[in-house]
Amino acid sequence: MGFPDVNVVMDFDSKNPEQAFPVLLSGYEEAPAALMFLKSSGITEPKQLNGKRIGSAANDSTFKLLPLFAQQTGMDLATIQIQNIEPSLREVLLAQGKVDAVPGQVFNSVLELQAKGVKASDIGTFLYKDYGLELYANSVAASPAFLKANPEAVKGFLRATIKGLKDVAADPELGVKAALAFEPLLNADTERERLRAAMSCCCRPGSNRRSRSTSACTITSAPTGAAIPSACSRTRSASTPGWARCATCTMPSPRHAPTRRAGRRARRWNGWPRPAASSTARY
Secondary structure, three states: OEOOEHHHHHHHHHHOHHHOOOEEEEOOOOOOEEEEEEHHHOOOOHHHHOOOEEEEOOOOHHHHOHHHHHHHHOOOHHHOEEEEOOHHHHHHHHHOOOOOEEEEEHHHHHHHHHHOOOOHHHEEEEEHHHHOOOOOOEEEEOOHHHHHHOHHHHHHHHHHHHHHHHHHHHOHHHHHHHHHHHOOOOOHHHHHHHHHHHHHHOOOOOOOOOOOOOOOOOOOOOOOOOOOOOOOOOOOOOOOOOOOOOOOOOOOOHHHOOEEEOOEEEOOOOOOOOOOOOOOOOO
């Protein structure tokens, strides 16, 4: 079992159907894939990268999606110099001005750039999802052989994963503490910011993907050292039949969002946390 990018899995499965890996659970509401650049370079839109330099590891999942992003944004990859670099050097070379942009997961690359001395105000991002690429990203997958040999273990792992996601959504500080317990050398403030960014980068405050309900997202940037807001508020939309909610990219697939149909209430939580006591929604 693993947590690969679903787009890479689909590419592998299409080329190796006899060894195809089933994807069991989506880990993100939307993909955190993005192109990072420095605002001081004068770049304000993706097509301004034509004729410039992009640095990436050849097998990086966000780089594999670059041709699709280019089609959406008017980028001409034939004019762009692609530099194949080690993943550990990606943000370093951007900070040094040796490349003009790098693809990556926004909540990792932005923090890496800040760690390299780049001011947050100078970091620009082009999120793929903001240009029409509504994609999933890292997901839980397993080999067919392991699924067949250990079905109950897989079910238990998925239940535990969903419970962990629910707990972190309700109290993100628990996630920070768990990460530090697993790896004491991590910096608590950095992990708080990483989790905050992960929970906000793929949140859709205006709508959810499979229903037409609206929601209000209250996840906001927390100052260094401060606790992360514990949950998104959820309000019922008066104009639509669905139950509104603010999803986060650390939650399961939005198909499991609670819904209300044909005048009856259906509580299909399946891993979604119930709203905070202060929520205006009623169930």
